[in-house]
Amino acid sequence: MTTVQSAPDVDVLDRVTPARPSAPTKPSRRREPRGFRPDIEGLRAIAVVLVVLYHAHLAFPGGYVGVDVFFVISGFLITRHLVKAISRNGIRALPAFYGGRVRRLLPAAAVVVVATVVAARLWAPVLSVPGIATDAVYSTFYGLNYRLAALGTDYQHMGAAASPLQHFWSLGVEEQFYLLWPLLIVVLMVVARRRAHQVLVAVVVTVVAVSGWYSVTVTEHSAPWAYFSLHTRAWELGLGALVALTARSLTAVPQRIRGGAAVLGLAAILLAGLTYTDSTPFPGYAAWLPVGGTALVIAAGCGTRVGAERLLSEPLMQCLGRVSYSWYLWHWPMLVIIPMGLGHQLGWIERAGVVWLSLVAALLSYVLVEQPTRTLRLPSVAWLGVGAGLSAAIVAASVVVLAFPPSSTGNGAAVTLAASDSATSTVPAVMRDAIAAGTKTTQAPRNLTPRPAAAADSLPGDRGTGCHAEFTQVQQGACVFGDASAKRTVVLFGDSHMEQWLPAFVAAADRDHWRVVSWTKSACPAAAITVRNSSLQRTYTECDQWRRQTIARIGALQPDLVLVSQSETVVPGDVSPEDFAAATATTVSRIKAATDGEVAYLQDIPIPGKNLPECVASNLDAVDSCTYRAGKAYSYPHRHAAIAPAMKALSVRTIDTQPWFCTASECPPVVGNVLVYRDDSHMTVPYSTWLAPLARSVLQTTKG
Structure with a gap:
């Protein structure tokens, strides 16, 4: 779940294509899209609250759709940022982009993963520890989503205790998207040149259509692979990217229509969170409600402020939006490991207490980790080196736990189980x-x-x-x-x-x-x-x-x-x-x-x-x-x-x-x-x- 915020932006692809001589026309009603988007910060707050309360079994039986909200936001912001950077610097923008991803995401994630592995070694059930350490390695390289997809189709793992790192699957989907998407944009902008905008829009529409089709068909046959895979989730990020590519045109839409779209979008997100359950086939067709709702809210805010932004811009919403990444990282490990340490399942009051405790951890993580690393000025190549070092530290911690797991060998005297040689209908x-x-x-x-x-x-x-x-x-x-x-x-x-x-x-x-x-x-x-x-x-x-x-x-x-x-x-x-x-x-x-x-x-x-x-x-x-x-x-x-x-x-x-x-x-x-x-x-x-x-x-x- 990415919470990057871009600098003020315009529809760069419209500027890249040289202007053609034309007859005088009426002044355009289109304006430049806004830079900082407080409504998006508020959307992050809604998304993380949905996810956290769902995981805590306190509210929103369909709160897992908060992850889909994050996917659309990420697709919008990343595409907007990439198009601007690549139009200015070409392929040289890629090292800066990947270095920025490391700086933004990895330090906080590394702290959570290492802390979770250590806590699991101390308090998790003995047989769960190796699996958690293995999950940590997959999380480090953003591949946990496919590990979970494989385990989800394995009958032997049905009913197994949830991993405290399971929520890293969504980061895996996003990082896999980030690995491929910038390269595709560079190639299209170099090859298409004058028609870069039209070609990129066509490609995004194709990605949304094909991935959306896979989402529906794979959900019908193998829900775990549909839920965790990039090819069934790419359309959600792609829809956000499509909004980014059409942002300048969206500014010409009358404010009244955009205001209604924003309200409708928020209602769609909340409706999904309130009415969906774990038995809802997902993503499939059901994902269109929260994903489409998020796209509507983002699209509505591309022009002047609309009424729904008043709610999304409230100070509390802005605060929760800023710490949403850290809160997402911390809440799930704490909900899983704290009951292990206490030795019993938590009641709703205790789960509510863990939610507040995880928010405190998120605030501390934001102040002590996210903010300092975000403002730390290092060359992009250096950040890539930092990323390699942090990944190595996580792998080292996991390897130590795997090499020295808790003992599961008994201390009692060796015995031999006596067997019977007779065949009888009663137990010999x-x-x-x-x-x-x-x-x-x-x-x-x-x-x-x-x-x-x-x-x-x-x-x-x-x-x-x-x-x-x-x-x-x-x-x-x-x-x-x-x-x-x-x-x-x-x-x-x-x-x-x-x-x-x-x-x-x-x-x-x-x-x-x-x-x-x-x-x-x-x-x-x-x-x-x-x-x-x-x-x-x-x-x-x-x-x-x-x-x-x-x-x-x-x-x-x-x-x-x-x-x-x-x-x-x-x-x-x-x-x-x-x-x-x-x-x-x-x-x-x-x-x-x-x-x-x-x-x-x-x-x-x-x-x-x-x-x-x-x-x-x-x-x-x-x-x-x-x-x-x-x-x-x-x-x-x-x-x-x-x-x-x-x-x-x-x-x-x-x-x-x-x-x-x-x-x-x-x-x-x-x-x-x-x-x-x-x-x-x-x-x-x-x-x-x-x-x-x-x-x-x-x-x-x-x-x-």
Whole structure:
């Protein structure tokens, strides 16, 4: 988010083109556009208040549109500044421009990033620290937006704690734009010469049209990439640039019309902030309301003052506008890290206190960092060197944290988890005793596997093969595991809560000569319910399509056994237990109708309700504090209870998995030397493999 303010400006491209002799004309009503724009300073204030209150969950459920307001402002100011500088100095203006960007943006950002990394090392959850340090490196080189886009489409990161540096994504978009835009302007002004203005306007219109089209189409298919990418956001900066290029013509618009446009623009921004929510597909078509509103306000102020400027020019608005960059930088890390240090989530009064505290930090940052560096006179090349030095300092701090992360290795005695060699439908005594012993474990064993820091990577062997379909994937291969030449076949059907059983059933299949076919899909319930994918921010049509196609493939395969399982939390909470069970029964009935083999339902595993690897890593000498009650093992207990009767009505065998994880009263996070969960709802590969004897019992009791 850039808050540069240019010197008084005119439409330079109009001056660059030599005047042609012409007949006398009537005096033009056009005036030179104004230089300093207090209305833009006020717009910054509105934008930052929207963002801060949205992040603090205090007001404006659509306050994220404040970032879009900043994009339009930046496109306007930067284009106005560049056209003027390049028309005077040609390509020699570029070093001054980039040096100015470093001077304006990097010192304050560097202070915030280093302070955040240090604070994270002291107070953030143990397993979050390496990720935050990595984010710092990406932030330094303005690439965090693409890291977040990639993580946003990764199902394994859904629900992960927000990074305290996540807000740097918008700076990444702007800096990527700043890297390319000046070069394009230089080329066009050199090549086009006399028609530089017309050509540049045509190029900007093209950028707005193409990027706007990408914004809409990509939002429909992959919301994270649409939200964070330059090519889907460039149109917002481009619209600001278009206002800058037409500023002189806009001065001829009657004041009454411009005044109405300014009011309409402000209303559009506030309407978006008040009515949009996290479920609004964004940017897409929805972004046109705040972006168009911002462009209207800026365009209206290109001539004489209009009525809306009285509000935007108020001293408080001007003050908040001046410190908006620093406030944007400080508010989010403080909202994320302070609860970590306090050890609890903040109530609304505490969040309001953090907002005020972040404003104080912004004022101090403005006075002690922004103002001194802005007035420091150094050659442009020297500022580029300063930028390199500041970036190196951030990287060095991040590397130190990555090299010396908080320990996640236990101090307890090494132990070996006893395994059972028998296949039985009830939990063997040796396994039952190990689970009970886990509830009494206090110190994490030093040979704990996987280590909490590596738990997230404890994924079944089908990952990366296309056999576990990600969000937009529908087609899958044969996906054969276990004994490929075996005569008997079992199909695993469901979402990632079915996929996590793959290691157990592959181990069982190897012993009893079964072939395992695994067809699963991320966040796609087995129940015949159309769901909304929160990551894609749209209806999950691929899930319905995959479910239909896979049932047809099961019918063609005619396996001996189809095992169905699913997460009970993917389906929205407003779906009743009865409707969930009925929708599950619908799918199971379709599978039964498609195959002559047996169908069995594997109940969902107990859900801890918290990230257990993180809990264990933070309590290595008190892992029993991470034990959770068996009576609270399911987020939707009534939904869970409704499944068994529905399956019984279909004569479908139902397997209760809770005793495989819990005693009658408690569920441990560590059993023997094995970490049970890789996150807050999926078991690790070693634990799944340990349950192979119970998986064998499922195969051996299959009829036929």
